[in-house]
Amino acid sequence: MNSNNKGSLVCVGTGIMMGAHITPISRQYIEKADVVFMSVTSHLTEAWIREMNSDVRNLQHFYSESFSRNKTYSQMVVAIVEEVKIGKNVCLALYGHPGVFALVAHKAIEELRQDGIYAKMEPGISAEDCLYADLGIDPGKFGCQQYEATQFMIYSRQVDSSAYLILWQISVAGDLSFTKNSSNLDNLSILVELLSKWYPLDHQVIVYEAQTLPVNSKRIETVALKDITKLELNGHSTLVIPPARELEINKSVENRLK
Ligand SMILES: C[S@@+](CC[C@H](N)C(=O)[O-])C[C@H]1O[C@@H](n2cnc3c(N)ncnc32)[C@H](O)[C@@H]1O
Numbered sequence: 001m002n003s004n005n006k007g008s009l010v011c012v013g014t015g016i017m018m019g020a021h022i023t024p025i026s027r028q029y030i031e032k033a034d035v036v037f038m039s040v041t042s043h044l045t046e047a048w049i050r051e052m053n054s055d056v057r058n059l060q061h062f063y064s065e066s067f068s069r070n071k072t073y074s075q076m077v078v079a080i081v082e083e084v085k086i087g088k089n090v091c092l093a094l095y096g097h098p099g100v101f102a103l104v105a106h107k108a109i110e111e112l113r114q115d116g117i118y119a120k121m122e123p124g125i126s127a128e129d130c131l132y133a134d135l136g137i138d139p140g141k142f143g144c145q146q147y148e149a150t151q152f153m154i155y156s157r158q159v160d161s162s163a164y165l166i167l168w169q170i171s172v173a174g175d176l177s178f179t180k181n182s183s184n185l186d187n188l189s190i191l192v193e194l195l196s197k198w199y200p201l202d203h204q205v206i207v208y209e210a211q212t213l214p215v216n217s218k219r220i221e222t223v224a225l226k227d228i229t230k231l232e233l234n235g236h237s238t239l240v241i242p243p244a245r246e247l248e249i250n251k252s253v254e255n256r257l258k
Helices: 024-032 043-050 068-083 103-114 129-135 147-152 185-195 226-230 250-258
Strands: 008-013 035-037 054-056 089-094 119-121 144-148 164-168 204-210 217-223 239-240
Touching: 008 068, 024 089, 035 043, 035 068, 043 054, 054 226, 054 250, 068 089, 089 103, 103 119, 119 185, 119 239, 129 164, 129 204, 129 239, 144 147, 147 164, 147 185, 204 226, 217 226
Parallel strands: 008 089, 008 119, 035 054, 035 089, 144 164
Antiparallel strands: 164 239, 204 217, 204 239
């Protein structure tokens, strides 16, 4: 932590499996901070983080279905930055990796650094790391593209179907209000239609959920692309689309390299 009186921020990840994935350095930052902010819904996880520090504050109360998640994230950043600016050494503990498909840590660090205040991020084990281990995927074998599902839908993209495609936040794909917590079947149908530009409708895709607690288990469910509308999806679901065609050699570059 920073020793001057300006306060500091360290953003850490607690990993995906409660208690098992946290790194020693992240645990130390949580234990030594004046204030720890977290954003967790599980009582078990909350109790586990509270054991490490006596001043732990849950940011969950900022979420509301009546306004966009962007507003929620801005309010969280304000709450964190305020504590740092009154001179506290603050730790923001988020599940997974604090900077992977997670805005708040990046924004808080950026804002504090602009004011010359010490702020940094420690890496954590993300859902992506678990996915590679559980599904036996090496992203270096065929390549791997990944997008937030709604962003993937609303921007024009060129998908390389010879590589893996991972879509995050699949349960709220297409929710332009950024307020929802559950799937909308019409939006998922639009996603299927969009993906059918690159993949056959019977292409086998995987809904993946890593194990988060010793008492639950992982989910690896393989279905035809056209059937993702029939599945139960939740906030922990990630869609994995394996390659649908072989890698193609770029002859002209290969010849030049020879
Ligand atoms: C806001 S992002 C946070 C990701 C997190 N920072 C990380 O490092 O994994 C939430 C998305 O991560 C993915 N995710 C979170 N938990 C997961 C889990 N247990 N298994 C699979 N994917 C998960 C889902 O796509 C979910 O919609």
